Amino acid sequence: MTLETELLQMGRSARLAAAELRSASAEQRSAGIRAMARALWADRGGILAANAEDMKAATVHHDRLRLDEERLEAIAVALEQIAGLPDSVGVEMERWQRPNGLDIARVRTPIGVIGMIYESRPNVTADAAAICLRSGNSVILRSGSEALRSSLAIHGALERGLAEAGLPEAAVQIVRTPDREAVGQLLRGLDGAIDLIIPRGGRALVERVQQDARVPVLGHLEGVCHTYVHSAADPQMAAEIVRNAKLRRVSVCGSTETLLIDRDAAARLLPEIAAALDGCELRGDELARSVVPMEPATEADWHTEYLAPVLAVRTVDGVDEAVQHIATYGTGHTEAIITEDPAAAAHFLDQVDSAIVMWNASTQFADGGEFGFGAEIGIATGKLHARGPVGPEQLTTFKYVVRGEGQVRP
Amino acid sequence: MTLETELLQMGRSARLAAAELRSASAEQRSAGIRAMARALWADRGGILAANAEDMKAATVHHDRLRLDEERLEAIAVALEQIAGLPDSVGVEMERWQRPNGLDIARVRTPIGVIGMIYESRPNVTADAAAICLRSGNSVILRSGSEALRSSLAIHGALERGLAEAGLPEAAVQIVRTPDREAVGQLLRGLDGAIDLIIPRGGRALVERVQQDARVPVLGHLEGVCHTYVHSAADPQMAAEIVRNAKLRRVSVCGSTETLLIDRDAAARLLPEIAAALDGCELRGDELARSVVPMEPATEADWHTEYLAPVLAVRTVDGVDEAVQHIATYGTGHTEAIITEDPAAAAHFLDQVDSAIVMWNASTQFADGGEFGFGAEIGIATGKLHARGPVGPEQLTTFKYVVRGEGQVRP
Numbered sequence: 001m002t003l004e005t006e007l008l009q010m011g012r013s014a015r016l017a018a019a020e021l022r023s024a025s026a027e028q029r030s031a032g033i034r035a036m037a038r039a040l041w042a043d044r045g046g047i048l049a050a051n052a053e054d055m056k057a058a059t060v061h062h063d064r065l066r067l068d069e070e071r072l073e074a075i076a077v078a079l080e081q082i083a084g085l086p087d088s089v090g091v092e093m094e095r096w097q098r099p100n101g102l103d104i105a106r107v108r109t110p111i112g113v114i115g116m117i118y119e120s121r122p123n124v125t126a127d128a129a130a131i132c133l134r135s136g137n138s139v140i141l142r143s144g145s146e147a148l149r150s151s152l153a154i155h156g157a158l159e160r161g162l163a164e165a166g167l168p169e170a171a172v173q174i175v176r177t178p179d180r181e182a183v184g185q186l187l188r189g190l191d192g193a194i195d196l197i198i199p200r201g202g203r204a205l206v207e208r209v210q211q212d213a214r215v216p217v218l219g220h221l222e223g224v225c226h227t228y229v230h231s232a233a234d235p236q237m238a239a240e241i242v243r244n245a246k247l248r249r250v251s252v253c254g255s256t257e258t259l260l261i262d263r264d265a266a267a268r269l270l271p272e273i274a275a276a277l278d279g280c281e282l283r284g285d286e287l288a289r290s291v292v293p294m295e296p297a298t299e300a301d302w303h304t305e306y307l308a309p310v311l312a313v314r315t316v317d318g319v320d321e322a323v324q325h326i327a328t329y330g331t332g333h334t335e336a337i338i339t340e341d342p343a344a345a346a347h348f349l350d351q352v353d354s355a356i357v358m359w360n361a362s363t364q365f366a367d368g369g370e371f372g373f374g375a376e377i378g379i380a381t382g383k384l385h386a387r388g389p390v391g392p393e394q395l396t397t398f399k400y401v402v403r404g405e406g407q408v409r410p
Numbered sequence: 411m412t413l414e415t416e417l418l419q420m421g422r423s424a425r426l427a428a429a430e431l432r433s434a435s436a437e438q439r440s441a442g443i444r445a446m447a448r449a450l451w452a453d454r455g456g457i458l459a460a461n462a463e464d465m466k467a468a469t470v471h472h473d474r475l476r477l478d479e480e481r482l483e484a485i486a487v488a489l490e491q492i493a494g495l496p497d498s499v500g501v502e503m504e505r506w507q508r509p510n511g512l513d514i515a516r517v518r519t520p521i522g523v524i525g526m527i528y529e530s531r532p533n534v535t536a537d538a539a540a541i542c543l544r545s546g547n548s549v550i551l552r553s554g555s556e557a558l559r560s561s562l563a564i565h566g567a568l569e570r571g572l573a574e575a576g577l578p579e580a581a582v583q584i585v586r587t588p589d590r591e592a593v594g595q596l597l598r599g600l601d602g603a604i605d606l607i608i609p610r611g612g613r614a615l616v617e618r619v620q621q622d623a624r625v626p627v628l629g630h631l632e633g634v635c636h637t638y639v640h641s642a643a644d645p646q647m648a649a650e651i652v653r654n655a656k657l658r659r660v661s662v663c664g665s666t667e668t669l670l671i672d673r674d675a676a677a678r679l680l681p682e683i684a685a686a687l688d689g690c691e692l693r694g695d696e697l698a699r700s701v702v703p704m705e706p707a708t709e710a711d712w713h714t715e716y717l718a719p720v721l722a723v724r725t726v727d728g729v730d731e732a733v734q735h736i737a738t739y740g741t742g743h744t745e746a747i748i749t750e751d752p753a754a755a756a757h758f759l760d761q762v763d764s765a766i767v768m769w770n771a772s773t774q775f776a777d778g779g780e781f782g783f784g785a786e787i788g789i790a791t792g793k794l795h796a797r798g799p800v801g802p803e804q805l806t807t808f809k810y811v812v813r814g815e816g817q818v819r820p
Contacts (some may be wrong), residue, residue: 023761098780098781102771104781104782111794112763195793196793210624214621241816245818248818349811351433353522354809355809356812357812360813360814361814361816361817362818364818365812370819371810383522383606384521387808388809397794397797400765400767401768401769402768403768403770403771404769405770406644406651407771408653408654408655409658409772409775409777
C-alpha cells in the first residue's frame with residue numbers, strides 16, 4: 001500500500017469514527033479517556049523502553065523528549081483531569097423564537113476530524129488524543145520523528161483504552177512513518193477528510209503549514225510577548241511581574257520577550273527591574289543603556305522570540321507608543337501593562353489587538369489551565385474560530401437546529 | 411504604480427483604517443452607515459447611469475446585474491436597517507474570576523481587514539461595506555468585472571458618506587481594475603494585511619479561492635439542500651413545505667435540491683407532493699418513478715445544485731438511510747425533516763452534521779434575516795469560526811482581557 005493510499009484510508013476511518021464519537025454520550029467519552037489513562041500506566045514498561053530508544057537515537061538531547069515514570073504518571077493524571085472536564089457537545093449555546101414561531105437553537109457540535117502535527121514532545125500524543133476525544137473529535141496524530149517510537153508506544157496504549165471502552169480505535173490514529181511527505185498529505189486534507197489542522201512546533205513547521213495547507217489551520221505562531229511598564233507602575237510590582245514574565249520559564253510561548261518602559265520613568269524604575277532580572281541578558285535602546293549598562297538592541301531584537309534568558313528593552317513615550325510598538329513587532333499573543341492608573345490600563349487593554357491583554361499580571365498566565373479551561377492543545381494566535389488558549393470547548397463548532405410547525409417562507 | 415504596489419498600499423491603508431474603526435464608537439459606525447445610505451440615494455443618477463453602461467456591455471443578461479430606482483432604494487433601506495442593528499464590538503461575552511484573583515473577560519473585537527470577492531451583484535458592494543462597518547472591520551471589495559462600473563459608482567457614494575461621518579475613507583476600498591490577477595493578490599493576503607477572505611460567487615470562484623488562498627476563508631459553498639419526508643409526515647404539510655422549499659425561489663442557496671422520502675410511504679405521500687410541484691421537473695429513482703412518472707435520476711443528480719425548477723427524488727429506508735444519503739451527497743448547508751414523530755425528528759436533527767438542520771419547516775428559511783441577524787453577508791458552509799448565516803456578529807472575533815493586582819505565576 002502506498003503512503004497516499006494508507007493515509008486516505010486513515011482519513012476515511014477517522015470520518016467514520018467521528019460520526020460514532022458524535023453519537024456517543026459524554027459519559028462514554030469520559031470512560032474512554034479514563035481507559036486510555038489506565039492503559040498508558042499499565043503499558044509504562046513498554047513506553048519507557050521505546051522512549052529509551054528514542055533518546056539513544058536522538059542527535060540533540062532535548063529534555064522534552066525524555067519520559068520517566070514520574071512524567072508518565074503526570075500524563076495519566078492529566079488525562080484523568082480531562083476525563084473530568086465538562087463535555088460541551090450538544091449543549092445549547094442560545095435559543096430564541098422568531099415572530100413566525102420558528103424555534104432556533106445554536107447547539108455545540110464536534111468539529112469532526114482533526115490533524116495534529118507536532119514535534120518531539122511525546123506527551124502531546126496523549127494530551128491531544130484526550131482533548132480531541134473530550135470534544136467529540138477524532139484525531140490523526142503526526143509525531144515528530146525524534147519521538148516516533150515513544151509516540152507509537154503511547155498510541156498503542158491509547159488504542160487499547162478506546163477498545164476497552166467500546167469506542168472506535170480509529171478515533172485516535174497515528175501516522176506510523178517518519179516520511180515527511182505524510183505532513184504534506186495531511187495539509188492537503190486527505191480528500192476532504194480533515195476539518196482542521198493544528199500544528200505545534202517551531203518556525204519551520206509553522207511556515208510549511210502556512211504554505212501548504214489547503215484546509216483550515218488553528219495556528220500557534222511565535223509568542224513575541226510584551227510587558228509594558230507604565231510611568232504610574234508600582235515599582236515593586238513591576239519588578240516582580242517582569243521577573244516572573246521573563247524568567248519563570250523562558251521556553252514557554254507566554255514568556256515576555258520585550259520590556260517596554262516609559263521614557264520619563266526609566267531612570268526611576270529600570271534599575272530595580274534590572275536587579276530583579278538576575279541571570280538575564282538585557283539588550284536595550286540608547287536611553288535604556290544610559291540608565292542600566294546593557295548590550296545594544298538591534299532591529300532584529302524587537303522581532304525575536306528568544307525562548308532564552310534574554311530580554312529586549314525599549315523606552316517609549318506613553319501608552320500610544322507602546323501600543324504602536326506592539327502593533328509593529330508583536331505576534332498577537334499576549335501583552336501586559338503594569339500601572340496603577342486605570343485610564344492608562346483601559347486605553348492599553350482596548351487598543352492592543354492581541355489574543356490576550358493583561359493588566360498588572362504576568363504574561364506567563366497565558367495558559368489554558370490558568371484560564372480555567374482544564375487543558376489546552378495550544379494557544380491560537382490567529383483571529384478566526386479560536387483565539388488564545390485552545391481547550392476542549394474551543395475544538396467544537398455549532399449548528400443551528402430549527403424547529404417548526406409547518407412554516408413556509410413567504 | 412504596478413498592480414501589486416497599488417494593492418499592497420490598499421492593504422496598509424485598510425489596516426490603519428481598521429485600527430480607527432476599532433476605536434470609533436458604535437454611534438459613529440451607525441452614523442457612517444446612515445451617511446452611506448444617504449449618499450447612495452443622492453448619487454442615484456450617476457449610479458443608474460453607470461449601471462446602464464454595465465448592462466449594455468454585458469454579454470449575458472443577468473437580472474441580478476440590473477439596478478433601478480426601486481432597487482437602489484431597497485439597498486439604501488437595507489443600509490438604514492444595518493445602521494440600526496446592535497453593535498457587538500466591545501461587548502463582554504463572558505467574565506469569570508480565577509482562584510488567584512485574576513479577572514478574565516472575553517470581549518468581542520472586530521476581525522480587522524476583510525477581503526470580499528464577489529461576482530455580478532452590485533448590491534453586494536453596499537451590503538458588504540455596511541455589514542463590515544457595523545462589525546468594526548475595514549473591507550477591500552473586489553467586484554466582478556461585469557458589475558464594475560456600477561460597483562465603482564456605488565463605492566464613490568459610500569466613500570463620501572464615510573467622509574461626511576468623519577470616518578476614514580480607507581475603511582471601504584474597492585479594487586478598480588478588472589484584472590483577475592488582483593484576486594490572486596488578495597488571496598495571498600497583501601503581505602499580512604488581510605485577516606479573512608469572503609468569496610461570494612459560483613463554483614469556479616470558490617474553487618480558485620480554495621486553491622490559492624493563503625489566508626483564512628469564510629466559504630460559501632454550494633447548497634445541495636435536502637428535504638426528507640418521513641413516513642410519519644403530515645401529508646398536506648409535506649406537500650406545502652416541499653413546494654416552498656423548492657419553488658419559492660429556485661436560485662437561492664437554501665432551496666431544496668433533493669427530496670428524500672420513506673420508501674414505505676412513497677405511494678401514499680408522493681402523488682400529493684408531486685401535484686404541489688407544478689412546473690417543476692422531477693428526476694427520481696426507480697421506486698419513485700413507479701409511483702409518479704418522472705425522468706430517471708443519475709448519480710450526478712444527487713450531487714447537483716440545480717438553482718432551477720428541477721428536483722431529484724430518492725426513496726430511502728428510514729431516518730438512518732436519509733442521514734447517510736445527506737452525509738454522502740450534501741454540502742453541509744441546510745437539511746429538513748418533515749414528520750409528526752418527535753423521536754424520528756430528534757434523531758435526524760442530532761445525526762445530520764450540517765450548518766442548519768430543520769424540523770417541519772422550509773429550507774428556504776436558511777437566511778440571516780429570517781434568523782433575526784438583521785443582515786447577512788452569506789451562509790458559511792465550512793465548520794470553522796462561523797457556520798450558517800453570517801451577519802455582523804459573525805464577523806467579529808474576541809480577545810481575553812485579564813485584570814490582575816500584581817499576580818505572578820507560581
